[in-house]
Amino acid sequence: MDMGTPAAAAAAVAGRRRSRLRPxxxxxxxxxxxxxxxxxxxxxxxxxxxxxxxxxxxxxxxxxxxxxxxxxxxxxxxxxxxxxxxxxxxxxxxxxxxxxxxxxxxxxxxxxxxxxxxxxxxxxxxxxxxxxxxxxxxxxxxxxxxxxxxxxxxxxxxxxxxxxxxxxxxxxxxxxxxxxxxxxxxxxxxxxxxxxxxxxxxxxxxxxxxxxxxxxxxGTAEDAAxxxxxxxxxxxxxxxxxxxxxxSRTRPFLLLAGTFFVCGWTTNGIISSHFVPAAHDHGMPATTAAGLLAVVGVFDIVGTIGSGWLTDRVDPRLLLAVYYGLRGLALLAVPSLLGPGVEPPLLVVVALFGLDWVATVPPTVVLCRTAFGPQRGGIVFGWVFAAHMVGAGVAAAASGALRAASGDYTPAWLLAGAVAVTAAAASLVLPRPGPGATRPA
Missing domain, CATH: 1.20.1250.20 (MFS general substrate transporter like domains)
Structure with a gap:
């Protein structure tokens, strides 16, 4: 059909209208x-x-x-x-x-x-x-x-x-x-x-x-099987x-579980559990510290959705290395930034925590699925997530013990920063994802 004719133009308009009306x-x-x-x-x-x-x-x-x-x-x-x-x-x-x-x-x-x-x-x-x-x-x-x-x-x-x-x-x-x-x-x-x-x-x-x-x-019928x-x-x-x-003895699982163990350590383990009391040690009101955690949650929306978009397009191993590396630097900076008030550098670190909070999830899910297949990938990610929560539990106890032993949270922040940097390096040696894992959608 000649698309330059009035009939063809009308058909094209009708097609676009049907497309817009389609639920x-x-x-x-x-x-x-x-x-x-x-x-x-x-x-x-x-x-x-x-x-x-x-x-x-x-x-x-x-x-x-x-x-x-x-x-x-x-x-x-x-x-x-x-x-x-x-x-x-x-x-x-x-x-x-x-x-x-x-x-x-x-x-x-x-x-x-x-x-x-x-x-x-x-x-x-x-x-x-x-x-x-x-x-x-x-x-x-x-x-x-x-x-x-x-x-x-x-x-x-x-x-x-x-x-x-x-x-x-x-x-x-x-x-x-x-x-x-x-x-x-x-x-x-x-x-x-x-x-x-x-x-x-x-x-x-x-x-x-x-x-x-x-x-x-x-997807196709094959994807629906x-x-x-x-x-x-x-x-x-x-x-x-x-x-x-x-x-459990495969290299991909040990690396994925190990890096996600660090993810739990450096989020739920130290920030969720100890940020408010650590800020209180420096004279910050508990309500102010809790408000900063809420800011982390707001920025997380942007960071995690953005990470999902990037995971469709970028090698997820590189994303994990960047995320853990930036988180490590932010954790190392915390002891020098906490005080009675909220200064701009602390706000920058809090925003970075939010952008990075669960940004590790989309690339980790993709790597579990491509390394172990669609049938086992969900269960494997379940065990990797279990490692995340074990890391959180260990960090909560270890950070409290370091605070009790030294009278200050500085050793706990430095340890968390160090393990995050280690996870960044480990991410780079993860197996390369399979074909199509990061194809543009």
């Missing part, structure tokens, strides 16, 4: 609901830090009593991820999300009537830990892997931003609820949010695009352990 691919709606689940889950997991002092003052418990719940929550949260990744193939995305929200809601609701410290450890440490760990970064990575081929790195970045932002940005809001109505009101609010999310999750989430007659976004999941929940758990045994 967006369901994958974007699934990603949006997954974003909400990850945002809420991360906020719920980190909210215990806001509740500790009010719980201690109200119930007469000691810091040792409540710290056990914090430690257990971190460990269970991390270890739940690889098993949740395996169970996803058996139970499904929607059932996993619904079950996790029910666990979180029930655990938070039950804390409002607890009377003994062991109940906090059981409820928030174990029950909420399993629930939040089941819908953490690994959950988002698997959803992105199933529903997206094009823009996969970008979507992983967006979902990673939800996880990190939920940990930091909502802390001031939860603190305001505690100040106004008490810690029980905050626990009840968490439970109510879980209930409100349940119908949305049930209506929108599906296990795979094929369940609603679709191909993955930007479902994997052979384990025949039972017990087999799924065994499969997670088998995958760990198979990959």
């Amino acid at each position: 967006p691919h369901r994958a974007w709606l699934v990603a949006a609901v997954t974003f909400l689940v990850l945002l809420a889950s991360a906020a719920f997991r980190s909210s215990l830090g806001i509740l500790l002092v009010p719980i201690e003052e109200d119930l007469g418990w000691t810091r040792a009593d409540t710290s056990l719940a914090v430690s257990l929550n971190l460990v269970v949260y991390g270890l739940a991820a690889p098993f949740a990744a395996a169970l996803l193939d058996r139970v499904g995305v929607r059932r996993t999300a619904v079950g996790a929200l029910l666990l979180i809601g029930a655990g938070c609701l039950a804390t409002t009537v607890m009377t003994a410290p062991w109940q906090l450890s059981a409820l928030w440490g174990a029950v909420v830990g399993v629930g939040t760990g089941s819908v953490a970064l690994v959950f988002g990575a698997i959803v992105a892997g199933r529903w997206f081929v094009a823009r996969r790195g970008l979507v992983v970045g967006v979902l990673g931003a939800a996880w990190a932002t939920g940990q930091l940005v909502f802390l001031p809001l939860l603190a305001a609820v505690v100040d106004a109505w008490g810690w029980r009101a905050a626990s009840l609010a968490v439970a109510l949010v879980c209930v409100a999310l349940l119908p949305v999750v049930a209506a929108v989430l599906r296990d795979r695009p094929a369940d609603v007659g679709l191909l993955p976004y930007g 479902p994997g052979d999941g384990p025949p039972s929940a017990r087999a799924a758990v065994a499969h997670a352990v088998t995958v760990l045994r198979e990959v």
Whole structure:
């Protein structure tokens, strides 16, 4: 047809109009609901830090009593991820999300009537830990892997931003609820949010695009082929352990788990756990320090989404080297910048923390998938994420011990900076990703 004729021009206009009227691919709606689940889950997991002092003052418990719940929550949260990744193939995305929200809601609701410290450890440490760990970064990575081929790195970045932002940005809001109505009101609010999310999750989430007659976004029929999941929940758990045994001695896994161990050390381990008390040592009000952490969460949105976009286009090993290197330099600078007030150089470092906070997630997800294949990649990333949370736990304890031994957090900041620089070097010797891993979307 001659495109210069009036008929051809009219046809072209009609085609563009139909394209504009065509609804967006369901994958974007699934990603949006997954974003909400990850945002809420991360906020719920980190909210215990806001509740500790009010719980201690109200119930007469000691810091040792409540710290056990914090430690257990971190460990269970991390270890739940690889098993949740395996169970996803058996139970499904929607059932996993619904079950996790029910666990979180029930655990938070039950804390409002607890009377003994062991109940906090059981409820928030174990029950909420399993629930939040089941819908953490690994959950988002698997959803992105199933529903997206094009823009996969970008979507992983967006979902990673939800996880990190939920940990930091909502802390001031939860603190305001505690100040106004008490810690029980905050626990009840968490439970109510879980209930409100349940119908949305049930209506929108599906296990795979094929369940609603679709191909993955930007994908082909080959990309839509479902994997052979384990025949039972017990087999799924065994499969997670088998995958760990198979990959645990391989060079790619050791490097990926080791660098992500450092990621947990240098984020949740020292910044989330010790930035506020370290700033307090230098005369900064706790509210000001908490506000700076919220700023980290805001900048993380830009950094993680940007990292997802870059992961679709740049060698993920180079990205990891840059991220860990910049984080190391920022950590090394912290001791000389903390003081009673917030000076411009500290704001620059805080912004850098935010841009770099979970920027490591998209390239790490891609490297797990390309190194171990789409069938094992999600479970492998689950174990790598478990290493992240173990690193966070070790760093939280080590940083506190260094503070107690020296009377100052400077050794802890310097150690964190050193391990970050080491992770930057280790990233450069990771295996090269396979063909297409960074193709433009």
